[in-house]
Amino acid sequence: xxxxTDEEMTTESGLELPAEESFADAVxxxxxxxxxxxxxxxxxxxxxxxxxxxEIRRQLAFSYADPSVLAAFTSNFTHANxxxxxxxxxxxxxxxxxxxxxxxxxxxxxLFYTVFVVVFVTFPFVLSGLNLVxxxxxxxxxxxxxxxxxxxxxxxxxxxxxxxxxxIDNFVRRNIAAGLFFVGLSVVIPLAVAVVQPGLTIVLTFVxxxxxxxxxxxxRRSGVDRSTLxxxxxxxxEFGVWSIVVIIAVLITxxxxxxxxxxxxxxxxxxxxxxxxxxxxxxxxxLFFFDSE
Numbered sequence: 001x002x003x004x005t006d007e008e009m010t011t012e013s014g015l016e017l018p019a020e021e022s023f024a025d026a027v028x029x030x031x032x033x034x035x036x037x038x039x040x041x042x043x044x045x046x047x048x049x050x051x052x053x054x055e056i057r058r059q060l061a062f063s064y065a066d067p068s069v070l071a072a073f074t075s076n077f078t079h080a081n082x083x084x085x086x087x088x089x090x091x092x093x094x095x096x097x098x099x100x101x102x103x104x105x106x107x108x109x110x111l112f113y114t115v116f117v118v119v120f121v122t123f124p125f126v127l128s129g130l131n132l133v134x135x136x137x138x139x140x141x142x143x144x145x146x147x148x149x150x151x152x153x154x155x156x157x158x159x160x161x162x163x164x165x166x167x168i169d170n171f172v173r174r175n176i177a178a179g180l181f182f183v184g185l186s187v188v189i190p191l192a193v194a195v196v197q198p199g200l201t202i203v204l205t206f207v208x209x210x211x212x213x214x215x216x217x218x219x220r221r222s223g224v225d226r227s228t229l230x231x232x233x234x235x236x237x238e239f240g241v242w243s244i245v246v247i248i249a250v251l252i253t254x255x256x257x258x259x260x261x262x263x264x265x266x267x268x269x270x271x272x273x274x275x276x277x278x279x280x281x282x283x284x285x286x287l288f289f290f291d292s293e
Contacts, residue, residue, distance in 0.1 A: 023235025030104040039096055042077075042120060043089060046143060049077050050085040061139040062128050072128035078141040088143045091250055095150045098246050101239070102157035106164040111290060112157070115282050119149045126277065127270050140267060145274040148254055152278025154247050155180035156286055158240060165236050177286075180244065181279045184251050188272065191255035251275070 021029075049057065062068075062075035079085040103112035127145045159177035254271040 023239065026105060026236075027101065030109075031101070035100065035104070035109075038116075039100060042096075042143075043092055045077055046079070046085060046089055046092070050079055050082065052078075054081075057141070058139070061141040062131070063139055064132060064135065065137050067128070067132060069125070073124045075128060075139075075141045076124040076143055076146055079143070080141060084142060088147060091147045091253070092143060092150075094246060095147055095154070095250055098243050099150050099153055099157050102154070102161040102243055105236075105239075106157070106160040108157070108160045108164075108290070111160070111282070111286065114285060115150070115153050115278075118281060119146055119153075119278065123149050123274070123277070127273055130273055131267070131270060134269065138265075140270070142267070144254065145267070145270040147250070148271045148274030149278030151184075151247060151250050151254075152181070152275040152280070153282040154243060155184065155279060156282045158243050158247075160286070160290075161240060161243070165240075174287075177279075177283055180247065181283075184247055184275065187248055187251050188255055188275070191252065191257070 049060070052060075057078050057080075060071060060074040060078040062071045079088060099115075100112055103109060123146055128140065131140055156177045158180055159174070162176055254266075254275075255268050256266055
């Protein structure tokens with residue numbers, strides 16, 4: 001059996017932005033201690049469950065041959081071994097705080113916690129259930145699918161951050177969110193194909209490069225240029241770049257060329273589902289509930 005694993009200025013859109021506030025001051029102003037505790041709570045749960053004996057952790061895993069509702073949830077917080085746990089914990093501690101900071105700096109704390117609750121309450125059942133579409137004798141465990149859901153939220157969070165901090169309108173914001181998601185897909189698809197068709201990877205990588213260039217041209221035509229990036233004080237642009245690097249880096253590591261690891265077979269199907277559903281759900285929430293703000 002295998003295992004898968006301030007001073008303010010008013011913009012044209014009516015938003016008030018801290019004009020002279022430094023990045024460090026902005027972070028200090030918006031970050032709350034209770035937020036830090038809430039962000040670290042899932043990580044603490046992962047660590048505690050990681051201390052359980054391997055027999056108990058195996059019982060918490062989700063069996064495709066004998067599925068249960070409880071295991072559909074608990075498997076997302078259980079790991080095969082310490083290396084598996086460390087990798088997923090590191091990814092979580094990079095991705096989720098980045099998504100949080102983007103959100104609160106964009107005045108979207110409520111949006112972040114909506115995503116946060118949905119991912120940890122609903123996604124374990126959704127991801128486990130969708131894995132039953134592919135019948136096989138295997139166990140599934142690991143938090144990577146949940147972390148990839150937050151990676152899917154990152155394009156939406158970046159777009160909200162840019163709109164708030166760089167004075168762009170809703171139309172451009174939607175272009176940024178959708179564009180970043182598809183840039184992520186252009187990274188994922190060649191990596192996924194490389195496992196079964198290595199020769200096709202070169203062609204798809206070239207297509208991905210063209211897609212990224214085309215995305216940059218589209219943003220330029222939408223009015224996003226160097227002058228747009230000169231608005232906020234130092235630190236804001238750099239953090240936006242960091243967030244995009246996080247998206248690309250995590251997606252690359254989530255779709256390895258060799259999916260077989262010490263923890264078992266990397267479940268790239270769950271990774272893709274997490275990324276796609278994380279983006280789609282958060283994008284629709286913004287579209288229907290936050291678009292007019």
